[in-house]
Amino acid sequence: MNDLLEFTINAHGGIKTWNKFETISAKLITGGVLFPMKQQAGILDDIYVTSNTKKEFTTHYPFIEKDWHTSFDPGRIAIENHKGEIIEELFNPGESFIGHERETPWSKLQLAYFAGYAMWTYLNAPFIFTNSNYKVKELEPWEENGEIFRRLQVEFPPEIATHNQIQTFYINNEGLIARHDYNAEILGNSSAAHYLSDYIEVQGIKIPTKRKVYIRLEDNTPLLPAPLLVSISLSEINLK
Template sequence: MNPLLEYTINAHGGLEAWKNFEKITARLVTGGALWEMKQQPGILEDIYVTSETKKQTTSHYPFINPEWKTSFTPGRIAIENTAGEIIEELRNPRDSFSGYTAETPWSTLQLAYFAGYAMWTYLNAPFTFANPGYEVTELEPWEENKETFRRLKVTFPPEVASHGKEQVFYIDTEGLIRRHDYSVDISGGSTAAHYLSDYIEVQGIKIATKRKVYVRLEDNTPLLPGPLLVSIDLKEISLQ
């Protein structure tokens, strides 16, 4: 295993501890300009999410209707009721974003697809990077706000849905992820600098409870002052 990845995984609780869990659940309180931009305001404002740890599935609930939830896998997104009946579904959802720009609105199912893969990526990092198919390389360090971060470039396998193929994670001196850079393929390749903070320990696993996402400029700095694209506060976190 890449030494920096091993250091990071151990700092977050260790791979052996993570393997004990099948699911992670949290209450999300979200904000930011993205949801209005995509013409889907309020839907994810206060919602619960469950992601599996051993396969890429995520569900948000209640979704729009108190009796509805989402069902995400890389090849399918659906809205279902509590009885498991399909309200609406879309196969091969990523294809539906072809030609989209950062300004293109999303449908409700497209929002659910984005939220599904994004939260699965966030909640499972860095542990999934030890799985077969991921390629990991350490980049040169990065200095920001008088701190020096080691950087991990992660190339995702094609079967995993995420923002983009290559993403970069910034690791602090304690081994915790403090920043996550990516380009959002389904939003015209729009760039993001995603900051993580307020870590807590849940059942032996370190989890960031606050996330803030800004536009990332060509010089790799965040656009500040600038719009806060997304904010995510995690509460009521549990592992099963």
């Protein structure tokens, strides 16, 4: 295993501890300008999420109606009721974003697809990178606000739905992910600098409870202080 990845995995609780669990759940409080810009304000403001740790699957609930939830995997997004009956579904949802720009409106299924793959990536990193299908290497260090970060570049396998194939994770001196860079292809390939903070330990796993996403400029710095694209606060975190 890459030594930086091993350092990061161990700092987050270790792969043996992580492998005990099949799901991770949390309550989300979400803000920022992205979802109103996409004409989908309010739906993800206060919601629960559960992601699978063994395969790419996520559900958000309640979604729009109190007895509805989403069902995401890379090839399908659906809105279902509590009986599992399909309200709406879309196969190969990634293709529906072809030609989209940053401000192109989304449908509710497109919102659910974005939220599904994004939260799966966020909740499962860095542990998924131990899978041999992921290619990792260490980049040159990055200095920001007086702190030096080691950087782990990760190439995601093509079968995984995520922001884009090559993403960069900034590791602080404690081994925790402090920043996550990517280009959101379904947002017109928009560049993002995603900051993680306020880590807590849950059942032996270190998890950030605050996330803030900003536009990333060409010099690799965030556009601050605004606009804040997305903010996420996690609570009621549980691993099973």
